[in-house]
Amino acid sequence: xxxxxxxxxxxxxxxxxxxxxxxxxxxxxxxxxxxxxxxxxxxxxxxxxxxxxxxxxxxxxxxxxxxxxxxxxxxxxxxxxxxxxxxxxxxxxxxxxxxxxxxxxxxxxxxxxxxxxxxxxxxxxxxxxxxxxxxxxxxxxxxxxxxxxxxxxxxxxxxxxxxxxxxxxxxxxxxxxxxxxxxxxxxxxxxxxxxxxxxxxxxxxxxxxxxxxxxxxxxxxxxxxxxxxxxxxxxxxxxxxxxxxxxxxxxxxxxxxxxxxxxxxxxxxx
Amino acid sequence: xxxxxxxxxxxxxxxxxxxxxxxxxxxxxxxxxxxxxxxxxxxxxxxxxxxxxxxxxxxxxxxxxxxxxxxxxxxxxxxxxxxxxxxxxxxxxxxxxxxxxxxxxxxxxxxxxxxxxxxxxxxxxxxxxxxxxxxxxxxxxxxxxxxxxxxxxxxxxxxxxxxxxxxxxxxxxxxxxxxxxxxxxxxxxxxxxxxxxxxxxxxxxxxxxxxxxxxxxxxxxxxxxxxxxxxxxxxxxxxxxxxxxxxxxxxxxxxxxxxxxxxxxxxxxxxxxxxxxxxxxxxxxxxxxxxxxxxxxxxxxxxxxxxxxxxxxxxxxxxxxxxxxxxxxxxxxxxxxxxxxxxxxxxxxxxxxxxxxxxxxxxxxxxxxxxxxxxxxxxxxxxxxxxxxxxxx
Numbered sequence: 269x270x271x272x273x274x275x276x277x278x279x280x281x282x283x284x285x286x287x288x289x290x291x292x293x294x295x296x297x298x299x300x301x302x303x304x305x306x307x308x309x310x311x312x313x314x315x316x317x318x319x320x321x322x323x324x325x326x327x328x329x330x331x332x333x334x335x336x337x338x339x340x341x342x343x344x345x346x347x348x349x350x351x352x353x354x355x356x357x358x359x360x361x362x363x364x365x366x367x368x369x370x371x372x373x374x375x376x377x378x379x380x381x382x383x384x385x386x387x388x389x390x391x392x393x394x395x396x397x398x399x400x401x402x403x404x405x406x407x408x409x410x411x412x413x414x415x416x417x418x419x420x421x422x423x424x425x426x427x428x429x430x431x432x433x434x435x436x437x438x439x440x441x442x443x444x445x446x447x448x449x450x451x452x453x454x455x456x457x458x459x460x461x462x463x464x465x466x467x468x469x470x471x472x473x474x475x476x477x478x479x480x481x482x483x484x485x486x487x488x489x490x491x492x493x494x495x496x497x498x499x500x501x502x503x504x505x506x507x508x509x510x511x512x513x514x515x516x517x518x519x520x521x522x523x524x525x526x527x528x529x530x531x532x533x534x535x536x537x538x
Numbered sequence: 539x540x541x542x543x544x545x546x547x548x549x550x551x552x553x554x555x556x557x558x559x560x561x562x563x564x565x566x567x568x569x570x571x572x573x574x575x576x577x578x579x580x581x582x583x584x585x586x587x588x589x590x591x592x593x594x595x596x597x598x599x600x601x602x603x604x605x606x607x608x609x610x611x612x613x614x615x616x617x618x619x620x621x622x623x624x625x626x627x628x629x630x631x632x633x634x635x636x637x638x639x640x641x642x643x644x645x646x647x648x649x650x651x652x653x654x655x656x657x658x659x660x661x662x663x664x665x666x667x668x669x670x671x672x673x674x675x676x677x678x679x680x681x682x683x684x685x686x687x688x689x690x691x692x693x694x695x696x697x698x699x700x701x702x703x704x705x706x707x708x709x710x711x712x713x714x715x716x717x718x719x720x721x722x723x724x725x726x727x728x729x730x731x732x733x734x735x736x737x738x739x740x741x742x743x744x745x746x747x748x749x750x751x752x753x754x755x756x757x758x759x760x761x762x763x764x765x766x767x768x769x770x771x772x773x774x775x776x777x778x779x780x781x782x783x784x785x786x787x788x789x790x791x792x793x794x795x796x797x798x799x800x801x802x803x804x805x806x807x808x809x810x811x812x813x814x815x816x817x818x819x820x821x822x823x824x825x826x827x828x829x830x831x832x833x834x835x836x837x838x839x840x841x842x843x844x845x846x847x848x849x850x851x852x853x854x855x856x857x858x859x860x861x862x863x864x865x866x867x868x869x870x871x872x873x874x875x876x877x878x879x880x881x882x883x884x885x886x887x888x889x890x891x892x893x894x895x896x897x898x899x900x901x902x903x904x905x906x907x908x909x910x911x912x913x914x915x916x917x918x919x920x921x922x923x924x925x926x927x928x929x930x931x
């Protein structure tokens with residue numbers, strides 16, 4: 269292949285594959301995103317869950333890469349993560365499961381995981397593998413934005429992987445602006461000071477926070493996560509933000525139903 | 539080469555603050571204030587007064603005559619076992635509770651493994667009249683009933699960590715989650731030189747009173763401030779950090795770090811992090827830690843609950859990687875035998891953690907004029923049941 273051809277191919281890949289998150293965010297409708305732990309409830313359920321979620325009308329999926337010590341997660345997600353590890357999930361197993369995912373699935377796919385497993389796989393290798401498979405972005409709660417900007421941003425950009433950062437009600441405006449400047453996809457708004465899955469319904473303080481962020485007119489759209497569990501909380505959140513992410517509530521659904529009735533779960537929300 | 543933390547929170551390549559954004563405001567508040575507050579003369583005065591009158595400092599530097607004869611060197615024991623609550627841990631909790639008060643915090647949380655840090659935290663919370671919640675692995679709660687009772691007597695609430703392996707690392711995870719859920723009024727007292735910056739540096743500074751006293755005491759007894767060797771056990775590494783602190787830049791001082799080999803470094807039941815660990819992230823810090831090839835943190839083993847942590851503080855990771863400190867690992871059996879040996883030779887029953895440090899005497903040769911300081915980090919009362927079971931006493 270000539271240099272020019274490689275260049276064209278790279279551009280091609282960038283626009284046809286790597287831009288799925290941005291393309292989706294440009295659509296006028298609100299985004300409903302679902303998180304689940306890869307390899308849960310059973311090791312080989314991953315692909316079927318992704319396919320069923322897309323068929324049910326989900327806009328984006330966060331695939332959880334299980335970790336032994338998930339600091340930012342509450343009991344529901346940690347338990348699913350522990351079970352997934354017990355089932356035999358590893359970084360390599362996940363990549364193997366997902367290798368043909370783009371033959372059947374076209375919505376944006378994001379891997380959410382803690383930094384240590386990625387560090388052990390090699391950050392560059394990890395990003396390269398994601399690009400090969402067609403993973404569009406990563407969410408790494410314990411990789412701070414300043415470390416990312418200094419050490420890893422170039423690698424992510426080289427492989428066309430969007431890195432998504434979190435903000436919380438305690439994040440200072442100046443820092444939100446910095447996170448917005450480093451981001452190129454969406455900002456993950458944590459709905460309250462909490463780990464995942466630890467609340468029900470949004471009070472006036474949270475709605476004020478949603479509005480405050482909306483009024484900042486950030487360049488990146490915001491997607492709200494933590495505490496979204498049903499139609500009501502989804503509607504509340506998307507009144508102010510581009511979309512919302514459901515995690516623990518869907519994990520609980522998987523625990524109770526296995527891979528059955530995914531469409532019913534989604535239809536109850538939207 | 540510097541062995542102290544740099545302005546970004548790193549020791550060489552180790553350290554930093556790899557924390558979720560939810561923790562950023564809390565950790566940043568601490569980072570911006572800890573040096574300012576602890577340098578304040580009124581803070582220093584209150585800290586020093588409590589260390590003297592409440593903890594019982596300075597702790598003696600005891601010349602161990604019989605040990606010295608046997609090992610043909612001048613062996614001194616730094617008697618941290620004589621601190622109130624039975625170990626060096628309280629030096630740090632006094633410092634942090636004073637800091638928490640100055641930051642206006644009302645609620646204190648802590649993690650504990652064997653319960654020593656939990657007891658030291660519950661103690662200072664009682665002293666200051668602050669609410670105290672200690673997270674402890676469900677399995678450890680069963681193994682360490684006397685310390686659980688102590689914490690309760692001191693007015694603390696002991697909350698079981700039910701997640702993961704239900705031991706120290708999970709208790710730490712639960713404490714961090716509590717902090718995420720209570721970001722405004724709560725202060726997290728970490729018990730060792732681990733966690734995100736500034737904790738490793740802050741805890742090392744509070745524990746550095748150990749080496750500060752050693753210097754003054756050696757000058758009086760030997761006419762020189764520096765020993766030839768300073769030896770300490772390392773789990774997370776807080777007693778070691780304190781014992782090494784003022785000798786880090788003194789090239790003539792040999793620093794010896796003693797890790798728990800458990801049933802043997804290659805047995806699969808070990809806590810020898812320097813030998814078995816790889817660079818990774820644990821509890822917000824980049825350091826050496828025991829993990830699977832896939833990056834999942836593994837459960838270490840040592841008969842001593844205070845040494846079975848899967849990581850090591852970033853300062854120690856740097857001392858290891860740079861070769862500044864020599865790391866030696868000691869098995870359960872060696873340590874237990876030394877617990878008995880020290881009891882019979884010097885009339886001191888050591889904590890099993892501290893007994894590991896003494897066991898290196900068998901692995902080294904000294905010159906008769908060598909001055910060797912061993913940090914006797916804690917007393918053995920808490921370990922009596924383990925000693926009883928092990929030796930069928």
